[in-house]
Amino acid sequence: MTPWQSRFSPYASRVTPSAIFELTTMPRAPDTINLGPGEPDASMFPVGALTKVLSQTLQTSSVAQRALQYTVNAGYPQLRQKICDYMRTKGVACSVENILVTNGAQQALDLLTELFVRPSTKVVVQAPTYPGALGVFKADGAEVVSIDQHKKSPRDDIALIYATANFHNPTGTSLSLEERRELIALAHMSSTVLVEDDPYETISLDGTPSHSMLSLELHERSIEDAHTIYVSTFSKSAAPGLRVGWVVAPAVIIERLTLLKQSEDLQAGTLAQVAVAGAMDFIMQEHVPRLRDAYRARRDTMLSALIENFGNDVQWTQPAGGFFIWLSLPPEINTSVLLSRAALEGVTYVPGSAFSHDGSFSNALRLSYSSVGTPLISEGVRRLAAVVRGAE
Amino acid sequence: MTPWQSRFSPYASRVTPSAIFELTTMPRAPDTINLGPGEPDASMFPVGALTKVLSQTLQTSSVAQRALQYTVNAGYPQLRQKICDYMRTKGVACSVENILVTNGAQQALDLLTELFVRPSTKVVVQAPTYPGALGVFKADGAEVVSIDQHKKSPRDDIALIYATANFHNPTGTSLSLEERRELIALAHMSSTVLVEDDPYETISLDGTPSHSMLSLELHERSIEDAHTIYVSTFSKSAAPGLRVGWVVAPAVIIERLTLLKQSEDLQAGTLAQVAVAGAMDFIMQEHVPRLRDAYRARRDTMLSALIENFGNDVQWTQPAGGFFIWLSLPPEINTSVLLSRAALEGVTYVPGSAFSHDGSFSNALRLSYSSVGTPLISEGVRRLAAVVRGAE
Numbered sequence: 001m002t003p004w005q006s007r008f009s010p011y012a013s014r015v016t017p018s019a020i021f022e023l024t025t026m027p028r029a030p031d032t033i034n035l036g037p038g039e040p041d042a043s044m045f046p047v048g049a050l051t052k053v054l055s056q057t058l059q060t061s062s063v064a065q066r067a068l069q070y071t072v073n074a075g076y077p078q079l080r081q082k083i084c085d086y087m088r089t090k091g092v093a094c095s096v097e098n099i100l101v102t103n104g105a106q107q108a109l110d111l112l113t114e115l116f117v118r119p120s121t122k123v124v125v126q127a128p129t130y131p132g133a134l135g136v137f138k139a140d141g142a143e144v145v146s147i148d149q150h151k152k153s154p155r156d157d158i159a160l161i162y163a164t165a166n167f168h169n170p171t172g173t174s175l176s177l178e179e180r181r182e183l184i185a186l187a188h189m190s191s192t193v194l195v196e197d198d199p200y201e202t203i204s205l206d207g208t209p210s211h212s213m214l215s216l217e218l219h220e221r222s223i224e225d226a227h228t229i230y231v232s233t234f235s236k237s238a239a240p241g242l243r244v245g246w247v248v249a250p251a252v253i254i255e256r257l258t259l260l261k262q263s264e265d266l267q268a269g270t271l272a273q274v275a276v277a278g279a280m281d282f283i284m285q286e287h288v289p290r291l292r293d294a295y296r297a298r299r300d301t302m303l304s305a306l307i308e309n310f311g312n313d314v315q316w317t318q319p320a321g322g323f324f325i326w327l328s329l330p331p332e333i334n335t336s337v338l339l340s341r342a343a344l345e346g347v348t349y350v351p352g353s354a355f356s357h358d359g360s361f362s363n364a365l366r367l368s369y370s371s372v373g374t375p376l377i378s379e380g381v382r383r384l385a386a387v388v389r390g391a392e
Numbered sequence: 393m394t395p396w397q398s399r400f401s402p403y404a405s406r407v408t409p410s411a412i413f414e415l416t417t418m419p420r421a422p423d424t425i426n427l428g429p430g431e432p433d434a435s436m437f438p439v440g441a442l443t444k445v446l447s448q449t450l451q452t453s454s455v456a457q458r459a460l461q462y463t464v465n466a467g468y469p470q471l472r473q474k475i476c477d478y479m480r481t482k483g484v485a486c487s488v489e490n491i492l493v494t495n496g497a498q499q500a501l502d503l504l505t506e507l508f509v510r511p512s513t514k515v516v517v518q519a520p521t522y523p524g525a526l527g528v529f530k531a532d533g534a535e536v537v538s539i540d541q542h543k544k545s546p547r548d549d550i551a552l553i554y555a556t557a558n559f560h561n562p563t564g565t566s567l568s569l570e571e572r573r574e575l576i577a578l579a580h581m582s583s584t585v586l587v588e589d590d591p592y593e594t595i596s597l598d599g600t601p602s603h604s605m606l607s608l609e610l611h612e613r614s615i616e617d618a619h620t621i622y623v624s625t626f627s628k629s630a631a632p633g634l635r636v637g638w639v640v641a642p643a644v645i646i647e648r649l650t651l652l653k654q655s656e657d658l659q660a661g662t663l664a665q666v667a668v669a670g671a672m673d674f675i676m677q678e679h680v681p682r683l684r685d686a687y688r689a690r691r692d693t694m695l696s697a698l699i700e701n702f703g704n705d706v707q708w709t710q711p712a713g714g715f716f717i718w719l720s721l722p723p724e725i726n727t728s729v730l731l732s733r734a735a736l737e738g739v740t741y742v743p744g745s746a747f748s749h750d751g752s753f754s755n756a757l758r759l760s761y762s763s764v765g766t767p768l769i770s771e772g773v774r775r776l777a778a779v780v781r782g783a784e
Contacts, residue, residue, distance in 0.1 A: 002617060004644050007551075007584065012507045015651045042457035050460070051450040058443040065434035068442070068631035103495065107657035115404045135655050159399075192399065225394060239460035241662030252396050259407045263527050265499035269661045270633030 015139045018131055019354035026339070029346035033380035035367045036348040038169065038323050042371075044294060045239045046279060046287045053278030054271075067274040073262040074254065075101025075246070076273035082280045083246050090201075091215030092230065094223045097251040100258055101268045105199050105233040105245040110136050111260050112195050112229060112247070113160065117142045121159035124150045124186070128326070128355030128364070130169045130197065133162055137357075144357035147183075158190040166210040167200040170355045170366035171326040172319025180213045187227035193253075194228045199245075200322035202237040202288045205296040210321065214248060224250045234276050236323075237291070238283050242272040295323070298369040298377055305378045309385035313392070323370035326352075328363060333391050335365040341390070347383040407531045410523055411746035418731070421738035425772035427759045428740040430561065430715050434763075436686060437631045438671060438679045445670030446663075459666040465654040466646065467493025467638070468665035474672045475638050482593075483607030484622070486615045489643040492650055493660045497591050497625040497637040502528050503652050504587050504621060504639070505552065509534045513551035516542045516578070520718070520747030520756070522561045522589065525554055529749075536749035539575075550582040558602040559592040562747045562758035563718040564711025572605045579619040585645075586620045591637075592714035594629040594680045597688040602713065606640060616642045626668050628715075629683070630675050634664040687715070690761040690769055697770045701777035705784070715762035718744075720755060725783050727757040733782070739775040 005013075023036050058064045074080065080099045087094050102108040109132070117123060119141030125134070127146035137144050142159060150158075163183055165175040175183075187194035194213065201210045214230040226249075233245035247257060261267065276283075302325055306316055315328045329335065335351040342348060352364030367384075369377055397405075415428050450456045466472065472491045479486050494500040501524070509515060511533030517526070519538035529536050534551060542550075555575055557567040567575070579586035586605065593602045606622040618641075625637035639649060653659065668675075694717055698708055707720045719741075721727065727743040734740060744756030759776075761769055 002583075002619070002642070004642065004648075008507055008648060009510045011510075012648055012652060015648075015655050017651060018654060039462055042461045043453075045457060045460045047450055047453065047456045047460070051447070051456075054446055054450070055443070058439055058446070061435075061439065064439045064443075065437060068437045068439070068633040069434045070431060070632045103657035103661070106655075110656045115400055118401045118403075132655075132658075139655055191394075227394070240462045241460040243657065243659070243661040250394070250396065256396075256400060256404055256407075259409060260404060262410060263407050263498075263524075263531055264502045264656070265495035265635065266524075267635070269495070269635040269664050271664060271667075272661050275663075 011139060011141070014141065016135065018135060019350070023348060023350065026343050026348070028343035028348065032343060032346045032348060033372060033376045033383065034348050035369075035372060035377070035380045035384070036350045037371060038368045039371045040236050040240065041294070044291060046283055049279040049282045049287065050239070050275050053275050057274055057278065067271050069270065071267055071270045071273070073267050074258045075099065075268060076270055076277060079273045079277035082277050086280070086284065087248055090212060092212065092218060092223070092248060094248055098223050098248050098254055100247045100254050100261065101273060102245045102247060102261065103243040103265070103268050104235055104240065105197060105231050106132055108231040108245050108247045109133050109195070109197065111257050111264070112193070112231070113137060113140050114260055115253070115257060116193060117159045121157050122155060124158055124161045125357060126163050126168065127357065128170055128352060128361050129162070129357070130164070131354050133197065134357055137162070146357065156190065158192050160192060161187055161190070161194045162197065163194065163213070164197045165213045166198055167203060167319060167322025169200070169322065170324050170350070171317045172322050172324045173317050174210070174320060180216055184213060184217050184228060192227070196228050196230050198230060198232045199236055201232055202284070203291065203295055203323065204321040205292055205299055206320045208320070223248070226250060229253065234283070237288055238276060238279065242276060244268060244272050244276045295370065298372070298374055301374040301377045302367065302369045302381060305381035309382050310388070314388065323368050325367045325369065327365050327367060329365070329388060330392060331363050333388065334362050336362065338387065338391055342384060342387045345383055345387050347380045347387070349384065403531060403533070406533065408527065410527060411742070415740060415742065418735050418740070420735035420740065424735060424738045424740060425764060425768045425775065426740050427761075427764060427769070427772045427776070428742045429763060430760045431763045432628050432632065433686070436683055438675055441671040441674045441679065442631070442667050445667050449666055449670065459663050461662065463659055463662045463665065465659050466650045467491065467660060468662060468669060471665045471669035474669050478672070478676065479640055482604060484604065484610060484615070484640060486640055490615050490640050490646055492639045492646050492653065493665060494637045494639060494653065495635040495657070495660050496627055496632065497589060497623050498524055500623040500637050500639045501525050501587070501589065503649050503656070504585070504623070505529060505532050505534075506652055507645070507649060508585060509551040513549050514547060516550055516553045517749060518555050518560065519749065520562055520744060520753050521554070521749070522556070523746050525589065526749055529554070538749065548582065550584050552584060553579055553582070553586045554589065555586065555605070556589045557605050558590055559595060559711060559714025561592070561714065562716050562742070563709045564714045564716045565709050566602070566712060572608055576605060576609050576620060584619070588620050588622050590622060590624045591628055593624055594676070595683065595687055595715065596713040597684055597691055598712045600712070615640070618642060621645065626675070629680050630668060630671065634668060636660060636664050636668045687762060690764070690766055691717075693766040693769045694759065694761045694773060697773035701774050702780070706780065715760050717759045717761065719757050719759060721757070721780060722784060723755050725780065726754050728754065730779065730783055734776060734779045737775055737779050739772045739779070741776065
């Protein structure tokens, strides 16, 4: 066999498998309860609304033809307009020139990294943070540092700041107003961008709508002068298999991102964009409230089960939204090592180090309540507590 | 406004707008006949078959859930299997581990470039060639040379060879067996890959099925030892708005490409992949023969109109398939300059230099017969001939 590895580019050689995807190959008990994956619950997808839109789209020949043909690189015009209108309801005064439709939020992060990061420049992140973003930053050769590390030894060559303000993955917590202001100020001081990843913005569980850092920044200046670049997705509010996400940014940045998108894959799928545009009012107004009710019940079940099963030596977060709870076990427990035992005992999670740029959080783990019904959540937490007790 | 341009990475700064997309903003006569764009004819999309598959998919809840959820990064398993089976009918003995599903062929070219090309390495291309590939190679910093230029001063540091053997864009011509063998031999001699872009493989118009360079190479060795990497798409046989294409390569290459794909956007859209998998038998067995009949009639109309309207000082290719005819006008005519007059006279084309890595072919142009009906093809060619006569 040809030794192709030696021909791979430095970029390609830096791309590593996601720790979360590696989970799927681990030996486990047959009835294992997976509290690892952060997938939305497929049984709650808005199938009826999507079916209606797709069948209406395909039954009129001129509409069907448009939905299956190439469209504008930046996104299907009606969807860009819908996203723009939605962002306005969220306090973001923007126009369609500020919107790019991407293949989910992941592609938005990848394009923004390609736009701003060059090898050996610095990317500042929350610790812990989303592994899919860490992977992209590292593949592009960035030096990744946490906000705390940056504060200890500030440097000028920051290429990009990456943060989630609402219902953060993996902790489920949100940033305070003060923390948000600090990040925006840091972006301005460093003459760089704050990439705000907001995939869980619709999954607010305690009755208070989420606010973006971008909307906060727009109290002070116009979208064209903002340093916050907003990224979100329909993967949580509708369905991830559609692969539709978006970016909101100054027009000059959207213009260049659109060129990168054109070069990479021309455009997001037209049919999926048409489906989302047609179903979007229903999704945001009727579907999302139902999702909130369902995920709220699951979160509450998981929090109760944690109280019931764990002692004082284990701490966890109290998420006001999103899909996740973050547990900190006693420092001597390595959750990566513990995972293979947990899987054999019938429960999985994601070890904390997967969310770290430097291997920290070895005693932490992420639990997801998004894709498992309430009875299994309780049983999963019970099993986990037994495994943890066995390790203490 | 923040001067963001100064913060853009070298890669992002090298990405330039496609010349073909720039065409769309040019002033033109109101009844202009567009012989420029290479889009498939939307009126021939397999809307019925896709509607049937999508409605069947969405009406069974477990199937709908799978079609809207995340799927395997390398592609929806049934689609990978279908593509694998299809490639076997085309003389390519492969298994699913040799298949990656991408967002159209464009993303396949982008991922392969990221995998093999680093700045200042050499990419060898046909001249003229597909602008979307040239754009990707240049964005990644490659030095692009033609096969002829390479032959004149061979060098060792070839990162990638890029070629279309069947019904080439923009010329419509196919490579001889000898030329195909030469390219495969060059890939082996240079210890590099021959990326075979075969988007028009189904649009064979003269009754002889197309053969790939990959199938030719597999006479000599197994897929795991092949240096030809095959890229194709459902954009011409089904519909481009689905954004479904694929790569066939040694498993070790597919594995690394899949990591790149995961990092960039996780996966191609699940629903679109399910639709293609379900409609694929119909598309290949029933739909493609109808497309061939329709495109054959258009090609013949265009060739007749060329004979009727142009004199001996203009040459053109005789495509046996695909969407395009390539015209060479007298050397003193600059088709980029001529285009603005042609547009005002009611006909557009793509100037030859758009297909060149070094600005050659200034007297050539590409005509497409794919998206315009036969009466308009004749009238468009008549208008073009009048404009050319005016320039002589």
